[in-house]
Amino acid sequence: MTLAEAIFLTVITASTPLLLAAIGELVVERSGVLNLGVEGMMIMGAASGVAVAIVTGSSVLGVVAAIGAGMAMAALFALLTLGLATNQVAAGLSLTIFGLGLSGVVGAPFVGMQRAGIAKIEVPFLSELPLIGPILFRQDPFVYGSVALVAGVAWFLWRTKAGLVLRACGENPVSAHALGYPVLRIRFAAVLFGGACAGLAGAYLSLVLTPFWTAGMTAGRGWIALAIVVFASWLPWRAMLGAYLFGGLIILQLHAQTAGVRVPSQLLAALPYLLTIVALTVIMALRRGGGQVAPQALGRPFVPDR
Amino acid sequence: MPLLAAEGLTRRFGALVANDSVDLTVMPGEIHALLGENGAGKSTLVKMLYGLLQPDAGIIRWKGDAVTLPTPKAARGLGIGMVFQHFSLFDALTVAENVALALDDARPLRAVSDELADISRAYGLPLEPRREVWRLSVGARQRIEIVRCLMQNPDLLILDEPTSVLTPQESEGLFATLRTLRAEGRAVLYISHKLEEVRGLCEAATILRQGRVVDRCDPRQQTAGSLARMMVGAHIAEVRRARAEARIGPVRLRVDHLSVPSEDPQGTALKDVTLEVGTGEILGIAGVAGNGQDELFAALSGEVRAPEAGNIVLEGTPIGWNGINARRRAAAAFVPEERLGHAAAPRLPLSENALMAGHAKGGFTRRGLIDRGRMLGWVDAVTHAFDVRKGPRDPEARALSGGNLQKFVVGREILGKPRLLVVAQPTWGVDAGAASLIRQALIDLAARGASVLVISQDLDELFEIADRMAVIFHGRLSPAYPAEDLTREAVGLLMGGEGFGPGREAA
Ligand SMILES: Nc1ncnc2c1ncn2[C@@H]1O[C@H](COP(=O)(O)OP(=O)(O)OP(=O)(O)O)[C@@H](O)[C@H]1O
Ligand SMILES: [Mg+2]
Numbered sequence: 001m002t003l004a005e006a007i008f009l010t011v012i013t014a015s016t017p018l019l020l021a022a023i024g025e026l027v028v029e030r031s032g033v034l035n036l037g038v039e040g041m042m043i044m045g046a047a048s049g050v051a052v053a054i055v056t057g058s059s060v061l062g063v064v065a066a067i068g069a070g071m072a073m074a075a076l077f078a079l080l081t082l083g084l085a086t087n088q089v090a091a092g093l094s095l096t097i098f099g100l101g102l103s104g105v106v107g108a109p110f111v112g113m114q115r116a117g118i119a120k121i122e123v124p125f126l127s128e129l130p131l132i133g134p135i136l137f138r139q140d141p142f143v144y145g146s147v148a149l150v151a152g153v154a155w156f157l158w159r160t161k162a163g164l165v166l167r168a169c170g171e172n173p174v175s176a177h178a179l180g181y182p183v184l185r186i187r188f189a190a191v192l193f194g195g196a197c198a199g200l201a202g203a204y205l206s207l208v209l210t211p212f213w214t215a216g217m218t219a220g221r222g223w224i225a226l227a228i229v230v231f232a233s234w235l236p237w238r239a240m241l242g243a244y245l246f247g248g249l250i251i252l253q254l255h256a257q258t259a260g261v262r263v264p265s266q267l268l269a270a271l272p273y274l275l276t277i278v279a280l281t282v283i284m285a286l287r288r289g290g291g292q293v294a295p296q297a298l299g300r301p302f303v304p305d306r
Numbered sequence: 307m308p309l310l311a312a313e314g315l316t317r318r319f320g321a322l323v324a325n326d327s328v329d330l331t332v333m334p335g336e337i338h339a340l341l342g343e344n345g346a347g348k349s350t351l352v353k354m355l356y357g358l359l360q361p362d363a364g365i366i367r368w369k370g371d372a373v374t375l376p377t378p379k380a381a382r383g384l385g386i387g388m389v390f391q392h393f394s395l396f397d398a399l400t401v402a403e404n405v406a407l408a409l410d411d412a413r414p415l416r417a418v419s420d421e422l423a424d425i426s427r428a429y430g431l432p433l434e435p436r437r438e439v440w441r442l443s444v445g446a447r448q449r450i451e452i453v454r455c456l457m458q459n460p461d462l463l464i465l466d467e468p469t470s471v472l473t474p475q476e477s478e479g480l481f482a483t484l485r486t487l488r489a490e491g492r493a494v495l496y497i498s499h500k501l502e503e504v505r506g507l508c509e510a511a512t513i514l515r516q517g518r519v520v521d522r523c524d525p526r527q528q529t530a531g532s533l534a535r536m537m538v539g540a541h542i543a544e545v546r547r548a549r550a551e552a553r554i555g556p557v558r559l560r561v562d563h564l565s566v567p568s569e570d571p572q573g574t575a576l577k578d579v580t581l582e583v584g585t586g587e588i589l590g591i592a593g594v595a596g597n598g599q600d601e602l603f604a605a606l607s608g609e610v611r612a613p614e615a616g617n618i619v620l621e622g623t624p625i626g627w628n629g630i631n632a633r634r635r636a637a638a639a640f641v642p643e644e645r646l647g648h649a650a651a652p653r654l655p656l657s658e659n660a661l662m663a664g665h666a667k668g669g670f671t672r673r674g675l676i677d678r679g680r681m682l683g684w685v686d687a688v689t690h691a692f693d694v695r696k697g698p699r700d701p702e703a704r705a706l707s708g709g710n711l712q713k714f715v716v717g718r719e720i721l722g723k724p725r726l727l728v729v730a731q732p733t734w735g736v737d738a739g740a741a742s743l744i745r746q747a748l749i750d751l752a753a754r755g756a757s758v759l760v761i762s763q764d765l766d767e768l769f770e771i772a773d774r775m776a777v778i779f780h781g782r783l784s785p786a787y788p789a790e791d792l793t794r795e796a797v798g799l800l801m802g803g804e805g806f807g808p809g810r811e812a813a
Contacts, residue, residue, distance in 0.1 A: 161412040168396050168407050175394035178358060179408055180378030296398060305359075 015247025021225035024197020031190035032170035034299040036092025039222025040099025045202025047103035070199020154236040170295035173302035315364035322697040342514035344709025345695035387455030391466040402435040501530035555585035590772030598781035639724035652704035657681040692717035
């Protein structure tokens with residue numbers, strides 16, 4: 001394996017969990033809900049995934065459990081913000097804090113237990129190609145899955161009626177309600193989808209990337225996923241670009257540290273957020289005077305009157 | 307057999323009975339007017355007919371059969387379409403997407419665009435399917451709402467105050483469409499406060515007062531005055547005013563060669579606008595919507611700063627660079643045309659809305675803390691003086707009916723005793739009784755020495771209250787003429803741009 005191949009491979013593995021969580025949150029935000037609890041849902045996915053995988057010996061069941069845990073956390077969030085119309089920012093922050101704590105309890109019995117990672121899928125012949133073969137065609141199922149998910153979400157949001165309705169709920173829930181759409185139910189489904197994606201991202205961390213559990217192992221990736229959604233100006237393919245860019249930055253940061261480059265690590269860690277600000281500024285400058293990038297009703301609770 | 311018959315429909319909001327055992331019958335091929343004061347319960351009634359609100363009692367019959375309408379989808383399924391009082395469009399989406407959202411089958415967007423083009427041609431409602439809504443004028447938005455109802459081939463079309471935001475030309479276009487629909491045998495349920503319009507268009511009317519049906523009539527056999535009397539249950543006061551010479555004094559507000567580019571790419575830049583308003587004077591500014599009225603209002607209120615401080619002079623002080631608060635502290639007051647969202651924050655109670663408008667001048671705070679008692683007292687005062695009908699003492703702004711909110715936002719400023727009041731569309735969506743109340747209040751304000759600048763599309767209104775009138779066209783302002791020297795024809799010509807030569811100053 002050449003050095004270039006090695007770097008590309010690590011970038012892909014570092015980016016995939018970011019992409020999974022970001023694409024889920026993108027759908028949530030498109031429906032008008034801001035769930036800042038990505039980090040909490042993700043780490044619950046990581047803890048539950050590794051726990052079930054070790055107990056049952058099945059990675060597949062582990063992944064299913066991780067998705068379930070993410071969705072359960074999301075359902076809790078939905079109960080608060082959709083059912084009781086509480087403040088979404090507060091509920092999301094609490095969800096993160098709650099998830100970080102609870103995952104420590106769930107994962108405690110499994111600390112230090114190592115298990116085999118998930119096998120990679122080799123595409124016959126294509127994986128033999130020089131350079132791009134190993135990078136593109138010898139990956140684990142999550143990597144392929146994440147790309148398929150981006151394509152699926154892009155298709156859903158812009159090519160289907162259901163996707164149009166979901167975006168409408170994020171733009172103007174009052175009008176969507178007036179047209180007879182069940183805004184809260186649609187938002188609930190979106191929030192659950194976001195939870196499933198975050199749980200899946202967690203499973204990737206604890207079953208593939210580092211196949212064991214350590215407390216707090218998400219290490220802020222949920223927050224980066226949130227930044228990616230903004231960086232991407234709520235567009236799926238741009239979210240993929242953002243995920244790979246920010247994943248690359250994480251790897252760069254690691255290499256810079258081991259190589260002893262004298263750049264403060266804090267600065268590198270802050271880069272994704274700085275880039276998000278820059279990207280937003282550039283996007284707004286380009287569309288001067290025209291429309292909004294963010295879903296118009298993002299973060300605003302909606303209470304229908306019957 | 308009636309197309310639609312409501313029998314004994316009742317709907318309560320808490321203690322308030324918005325509809326009290328209402329009976330309504332609409333025949334096929336009829337344009338049926340639903341009339342009533344602000345807060346009479348018209349919107350509530352039609353929302354029940356569209357499945358958006360559930361009645362507490364009563365039944366709805368459709369073509370003779372009793373039906374329940376749990377959702378708007380159910381109503382659309384029967385053949386009922388509705389255009390709401392406040393737009394229900396999605397600004398960031400395209401016209402075609404907005405239309406697709408109102409259709410119940412999952413047609414591909416391309417098919418929607420094609421059919422939309424057909425319908426808009428057939429009914430003379432021009433629309434570009436691929437445009438985003440935020441780029442469109444109010445009239446075009448209204449057309450989307452109507453086209454998307456027509457796409458479902460409805461037997462009954464409900465229109466809740468469709469013309470209150472349209473220019474006279476746009477209204478004419480709408481009436482032509484409605485007459486076409488009638489000729490096709492469809493029925494229209496039409497809510498409007500413009501009684502002349504109702505007389506020319508509708509052949510039946512049901513009149514609501516405080517949630518009850520008080521009368522039914524054929525509006526063609528009535529006068530606007532008699533219709534208004536049925537709505538209010540009393541004679542509507544004529545607006546009275548004192549002779550102008552007696553009260554108009556020296557210039558208080560002077561706008562001097564003001565040119566401002568528009569912030570909105572679709573907007574109109576102001577070009578070399580000059581005007582003067584004296585003390586005790588009401589200056590009316592007429593014009594077709596979208597000719598720079600929004601920009602003029604923004605420049606006067608301070609939402610947009612003038613290029614030179616001296617472009618706007620209030621009582622001898624240049625204020626062109628001052629912000630809104632500084633202008634309010636100088637005893638100026640402003641009422642923008644969009645009541646929900648611009649003049650009032652929908653989710654805040656009235657008292658807090660009053661605080662926001664009044665905080666610059668103080669009075670609602672004591673040592674930096676909000677004086678709730680004073681605020682509530684203020685709400686009560688406005689409610690009383692302007693007859694604002696509402697349920698609880700201090701509801702959220704969005705819970706008020708459209709006209710009542712308008713009375714509140716205008717009343718809030720007038721009661722603040724400003725020396726300059728700039729008001730856009732003071733009586734949009736306001737019923738005849740309340741409109742005369744608001745106009746009288748503006749006249750009384752001027753009679754006490756204040757200067758009033760009214761921007762309006764309603765020529766009748768301007769002729770009723772203005773001492774002098776000017777016309778805005780493509781961002782330029784005509785000279786102001788004494789109202790009694792003007793005819794409607796003359797103003798109409800100016801509104802059409804006659805006398806505004808290209809590139810030269812208004813004659
Ligand atoms: N969601 C709501 N909650 C509480 N009260 C309401 C609500 N909607 C309407 N009302 C009240 O019901 C009454 C009737 O309101 P409605 O909107 O039907 O009046 P309207 O006849 O359409 O008036 P306008 O001409 O001003 O639009 C009003 O007093 C209003 O304040
Ligand atoms: Mg109404």
